[in-house]
Amino acid sequence: MAGSNPNAKPMNLTLKVWRQKNRAAAGQVVDYNVRDISPDMSFLEMLDVLNEDLLRKGDDPVAFDHDCREGICGSCNLFINGRAHGPESGTTTCQLHMRKFSDGDTIVIEPWRANSFPVNKDLSVDRSAFDRIIQAGGYVSVNTGGAPDGNEIPIPKEIADRAFEAATCIGCGACVAACKNASAMLFVSAKVSQLALLPQGHVERATRVENMVAQMDIEGFGACTNIGSCAAECPVGISLENIALLNREFLTAKASSNNLS
């Protein structure tokens, strides 16, 4: 199934798509056939074709989240053939192209599964838990205005680069979706690492990690068991080193902060 398709012959595919009317309703897998799919199409363009067909026939199109379609907004979130964002590593669903599939394939498409990500409809899920974790401390508390000159604090290039790499997290939730435990540790660690590495983030590092981890637990995500599927499926390659750094930050904060509660 993997590997690119050299001859650009159109494909016919069977889709098994999770359909669910709304959050409260029960869902089920429904089979659809799509025809004449070009290998150069993106996965979401293939779903567009399905939806246009459904709409024309008077059926309800499949709801799914997507927006930028260039792999950066983090909206798209499909669990394709048992993998978060599908069979190609380091790729969001919108950047997955149909040349990774073959004529006659059956493709199973499901939403992210985690209690903390309830289904809105069909393949669209509610990831506001991530926003609440960031609201718990994923920021540097500086008001607009009054910031010192950007060059006031030199930051070693290596540190800036590592912080950048952690900061590239797109918040798609593939880490949670792929994790056996539905753990959000990779997501949380990416933000904690970015701000723990940069001097700007040092002022609040203890309260930040304490509050973000507390919020993560409140949201009901599972605990990390160092399986590593999160990093393996992360479309932007956030590394497990960040989780270790998060653990270290957490231990240090708990051991040294003045927070007694």
Next chain:
Amino acid sequence: MSWISKTFSSSIGRKIIMALTGLFLCSFLVVHLIGNLQLFKDDGGAAFNIYSHFMGTNPLIRTLEWGLVLGFGFHIYEALILTRRNQAARGIGYVESRPSQNSSWQSRNMGLLGTIILVFLLVHLYNFFWRARFGDLDPDINNNDDLYTLVVSSFHQWWYVLLYVLAQVALCYHLIHGFRSAFQTVGLNHRKYTPAIKIFGYVFSVVVCAGFAAMPLYFYFFK
């Protein structure tokens, strides 16, 4: 809730307990293995029985024994709590899931491996520890309890040897993931040292488990 109980009831806190107790139990394995190497000494079990007598009577060892009980206890208790919590985090599972393409089998099955080890442990404790401590073993030539004879006779039962070897395989996989995982959990992941930790963990797991497995096999096939 005090900060201490809050820390250790958080998801990361519990993981840290898992990691620290796990590493502690690793150190126990080393001691246990080195001591048990006395079994291979061809002296009719004299050295082994001296060793087991020492282990059963020395006050320091008897005190540390409670530490070991606590270590096992916490490791198992936290594992149960975390497993339940992790299962609860995903109410509805996937219709199609292919985790083998993004992670190792043992990393996803630590609970299963741990359960196998626990079953083995109970049998093992009942058979050796319980009978050595509370049972009525005959004295050997040095007037120590003759645990050696019990071990040898146990290791001539095929089902016991099989259980023992299977348990060591399970332990090996458990350790392969657990050893390096513990370092990750306490925050020690560095591109300079982690590769070495991984290799060491792998070698450690294989050597320790092969060492333990060698004992029943040795007696079953050669003695």
Next chain:
Amino acid sequence: MILDSKIPEGPLAEKWEKHKFNVKLVNPANKRKYDVIVVGTGLAGGAAAASLAELGYNVKAFTYHDSPRRAHSIAAQGGINAAKNYQNDGDSVFRLFYDTIKGGDYRAREANVYRLAQVSVNIIDQCVAQGVPFAREYGGLLANRSFGGAQVSRTFYARGQTGQQLLLGAYSALSRQIAYGKVKMYTRSEMLDVVIVDGQARGIITRNLITGEIEKHAAHAVVLATGGYGNVFYLSTNAMYCNATAAWRAHKKGAYFANPCFTQIHPTCIPVSGDYQSKLTLMSESLRNDGRVWVPKTVEMAERVRQGQIKPQDIAEDDRDYFLERKYPAFGNLVPRDVASRNAKQMCDEGRGVGSTGLAVYLDFSEIIKRTGAEAVSQKYGNLFAMYEKITDEDPYKQPMRIYPAVHYTMGGLWVDYNLQTTVPGLYATGECNFSDHGANRLGASALMQGLADGYFVIPYTIGDYLAQTPPKPVSTDDAAFATAEADVRGRVQKLMSINGTRTPDDFHKHLGNLMWEYCGMARTAEGLKFAKAEIQKLRREFWSDLKLTGSNDELNQALEKAGRVADFIELGELMVDDALARNESCGGHFREEYQTPEGEALRDDENFAYVAAWQYTGDNQPEILNKEPLQFENVKLTQRSYK
């Protein structure tokens, strides 16, 4: 109505300082008595919502996304300009101002642009303080690069993901205010109307995209930060949800729409591969710093490339036409976007285009790879190259990229005065949603700058001036105007749901896009525009009689969302055509074939068209009224742009 741009008196460099002193202030104790609605949470909206909340106002922020972090600002790749002159290469506030005015082909307001250049330096400081991981030199100081048409290195960047990092910075500031309770965040809420009470903007009507609920929200002022309207063209580099509905609803409630025909076609996008194409992907302009643009010298050779008989890397140097370097020796591959785009189109029109469709030119990195090594190139552009390969299945390290221009940005937008207030008192427009700073063409790395300037450093001052003159009495949605607006929105949704025709929203959208690209795209003629206008009017009638939707309003219904947006795109498309037809000159992104120099460059008519065209809505199916705001240039001399 006379358009009062409210530009402060005095020398250019002192206008903003003076204005900041002259604006009325809201007593700190009173700030919490004012409610402000911010629609859109990208760079402009997120920054505005956070900054206003920090000042003490109660902010309600709205986005149709599931999270503020998804706004399309996130996709900006190249960087953000600031007149820091860290590189000691002669940059200054005045030079950034001058470049922006000139790059905009002298169709922007001097005072606004100068202010933009002034606050650009504060933006960098602010973002660094937030923890935005800008690229750094080995010495630990901030790195810069030169970017799209600038001869100084003033662009700050975070690899190819500058927009993402800046947006996440604004998002973090916003998140902090949400946690403090100073911002009430409404996600998956689409604004469908502005409510005007006694001539002043006093609230909005939204639709909850999950439940379909129509909601009323009141405030003392409304800030729109809803982005541009590039998706009128169906295919553009904009995200799929980007739309003009909020701006268009505001326009219909009295906000003038300025320069709608000023759209930017970006030269470096991945070409269209088939008619299923849903959007186009931009390859950052920074690639033109090191990539060389070329096509085969002859039509015959190009034909053989198109047939797949020869590969580009097999074409000898002598048989290649590096047309930008040839025509513009001074700027070479770094000419402004409009010039680069038009030249690519010209090459393809001549029959020298490449790729299977013939609608592409090469962007070649072989020289820089040879000079610095693949590793160094990967350091700079790794993620862009990877993205290109994912989409096209071609390896840009081994063969040149194929690129073609695509709609990218809209310089036009809601008309605003110096305070960023629209022609409706209390209604503000920021970022790409307004028209103010880029004239007829935007320079690279200036969109992020403008969004953040408006959000962090302009609106917090200017909105205070308005609020200080508004009594701090609680506002409510009880006014009849809310009920009327709500009924209108419901009626419209009902109407869309009840047409029960045969064509899908996407079908209409594609049709509109084709018309716009063909007749109101890179090159426009009076004849083509007139044809397009008639076709668009026809399309509009068809839309309202033949639209097909399923499901209901009270659920997540993405086709219904799309239909509402397409309906507005169709109306806006017609206004763009009107505007393009009325502007009998070529300038920046607006190229009328009738008005060009003998060399084929845009020919401005400063005598007759140095104005902002601000269109006034007069009623359904009524022609709009063109209001003109003359542009005065006191600090720069208008010249024919030359990049030779």
